[in-house]
Amino acid sequence: MDSTARRTALVSGASIAGPVIAYWLGRHGWDVTLVEKAPAIRDGGYPVDIRGPALDVVRRMGLIERLEALHVDTRQSTFLDADGRPVAVIDTGDLVGGVRGRDLEIPRGELAAALHSAVPDGVELIFDDSIETLHDHDGxxxxxxxxxxxxxxxxxxxxxxxxxxxxxxxxGPEERYHRHLGWSFAGFSSSNELGLAHESLIWNTPGRMAALYAPGDGDRVFAILGFSSPSPAVHRDPDAQRAVVAEAFAGLGWRTPGLVEAMRAAGDLFYDSVGQIHMPRWSGGRVALVGDAAYAPSFLSGQGTGIALIGAYVLANELAARPSHTEAFEAYESGLRTFVERNQAIADVSRPVLNPATEEELALRDRALRDPSSIPSGNAVRGANDSYVLPDYPAPAL
Ligand SMILES: Cc1cc2nc3c(=O)[nH]c(=O)nc-3n(C[C@H](O)[C@H](O)[C@H](O)COP(=O)(O)OP(=O)(O)OC[C@H]3O[C@@H](n4cnc5c(N)ncnc54)[C@H](O)[C@@H]3O)c2cc1C
Structure with missing residues (x-):
């Protein structure tokens, strides 16, 4: 490979995977342009988890100490029955597979800011713009x-x-690659009326989940209202979204009437169906996809950020290490596909834990909660993380 020829890359999206690609390609001497449709790095958002081999990515970027200082540490999760009575109080690590003292939970906007801070100066950043058309050819x-x-x-x-x-x-169109996981949800912030701190509450009736998540001890919590939906309930109009959620929770107990009201008033409503992206190939020609764009596992896996970090690290370093993008794209995919699919499979294990669809599933879930070592979601996450070792690559020139 002629190391003096500066190769050029356009990266679309500057959240988690985007800045990691830009960091590694930039340090390997590529000319990188990062384009983001938002006017600035997107701030705020719920905390996300960095575990197992994903920790090695941020460590190799020199960010581990900064991120350790941002760790929010959700300690316990309380499951509630239809009337709001506790069914079980468990260590959140048993639910989501985190390892206390090692794994990190970082507010998403702060993680994005930390990743951006590491991007080398030569990377061109364009905000408030996006790709309109692509024409891929030999040159x-x-x-x-x-x-x-x-x-x-x-x-x-x-x-x-x-x-x-x-x-x-x-x-081609998203429908070709989207796999609907059988429910939809609204996420929004709400006042911390219960004084929750470093914990989550999860309330269920069959096919309905209401969750409050307090990563710290502040006066706001993240709320989620989730409900079974046979097809992706995608409405672009926020009023239509609010109406669908309100209808799904009409007449239900615990604090759900108040949460529906808080959702109606929320300025930060986020609504989507719970789904994954499955593609037969993550690249074609000179275009490759990474992170949620290629293999979103859904928030049910708790691994979306981790596989976005790892995918970006591997793709960038394969591109830097190999003479052609074709070989690099192949190596990226063959090295990661099994690991990625294992992480996507976690969602099928977690869904009956977080949103049991029937009375039978709910009873089974409640039995599993009595023995934390048998909670399937935590075990699936740990198994996936233990199954992959982040590869070593030659050190960057810059
Ligand atoms: C409610 C919820 C809870 C979650 N909880 C967890 C969790 O606990 N643990 C975990 O690991 N993961 C979690 N995730 C998933 C996690 O947020 C994603 O998997 C992760 O952020 C993927 O990173 P990404 O960089 O691939 O994509 P994203 O973070 O989605 O970033 C995409 C970026 O591209 C930009 N963009 C979009 N369109 C364009 C365009 N046309 N042109 C230019 N830019 C564009 C966007 O503005 C954004 O900045 C959760 C997700 C949700 C929705």
């Missing part, structure tokens, strides 16, 4: 940006999330 990928600019890059990486535009432009 490169011609890109038109929404703002009107036209440029050509050696490769394009889509790190633009579960509803990726890069994926749609290069590989």
């Amino acid at each position: 490169g990928v011609d890109v038109t940006f929404r703002g009107g600019t036209r440029r050509t890059f050696d490769i394009v990486v889509g790190a633009d999330g579960v509803h990726s535009r890069t994926r749609r432009l290069a590989f």
Whole structure:
């Protein structure tokens, strides 16, 4: 490989996977452009988990101490029955597979900011813009940006999330790759009326879940209202979204009437169906996808951030280490597909724990909660993380 030829990459999406690609390719001497449709790095959001081999990615980026200082440490999860009575109080690590003292739980916006802080100076950052069209040919990928600019890059990486535009432009409509997991949810912040601290409450009746999540001891909590839905209940209009959720929780108990009211008033409502992305190939021609764009596992796996970090690290380092993008894309996929699929499979194990669909599933779940070592979601996460060792690559030149 001619190490003096500067190869060019356009990375779409600057949240988790995007800055990791930019960091490694930039340090390996590539000319990297990172385009983000939001006007700035997206702040806020719920905490996400970094576990097992994903910790090695942030360690190799020199970020581990900064991230350890941001760790929020959710300690316990209390499951409630239909009337709000406790069914079980368990260590959150047993539920989500985290290892106390090692794994990290970081507010998403703060993780994104930390990853950006590491991106080398030479990386070009473009906010408030996105890819409008892509034309992939032997000599490169011609890109038109929404703002009107036209440029050509050696490769394009889509790190633009579960509803990726890069994926749609290069590989076709989302419906082709989306797997609906049988429920939809609304997420929003709410006042911490119960004074929760470092804990979560999870209330269920068959097919319904209401959760309150207090990563710290502040006066706001993250609330989720989830409900079984046979098909993806995707409504773009926030009023329609609120109406669907309110109808799903009409007449139900515990604090759900108050939560529905809080959802109606929330300025930060996030609504989606719970789904995954499954693609037969994560790349084609000169375009590759990474993170949620290629293999979103859904929040049920708790591993979306981890596999986005790992995928970005492996893809960038394979690109830097190999003479052609074709070989690099193949190595990225063959090295990671089994691990990624194992992480996606966690969602099928977690769904009956978090949102049992029937009385039978709920009774089975409640029995499992009595013996924390048998909670299937925690065991599945630990098994997946133990199954993969982050590869070593040559040190970057810069
Ligand atoms: C409610 C919820 C809870 C979750 N909880 C957890 C958890 O506990 N643990 C965990 O590991 N994961 C969790 N996740 C998943 C996690 O947030 C994602 O898996 C992770 O952020 C994926 O990173 P990404 O960089 O691939 O994509 P994203 O973080 O989705 O980032 C995509 C970026 O692309 C940008 N973008 C979108 N379209 C365009 C465009 N056309 N042009 C340019 N930019 C664009 C977006 O603005 C965004 O900045 C959760 C997700 C949800 C929704």
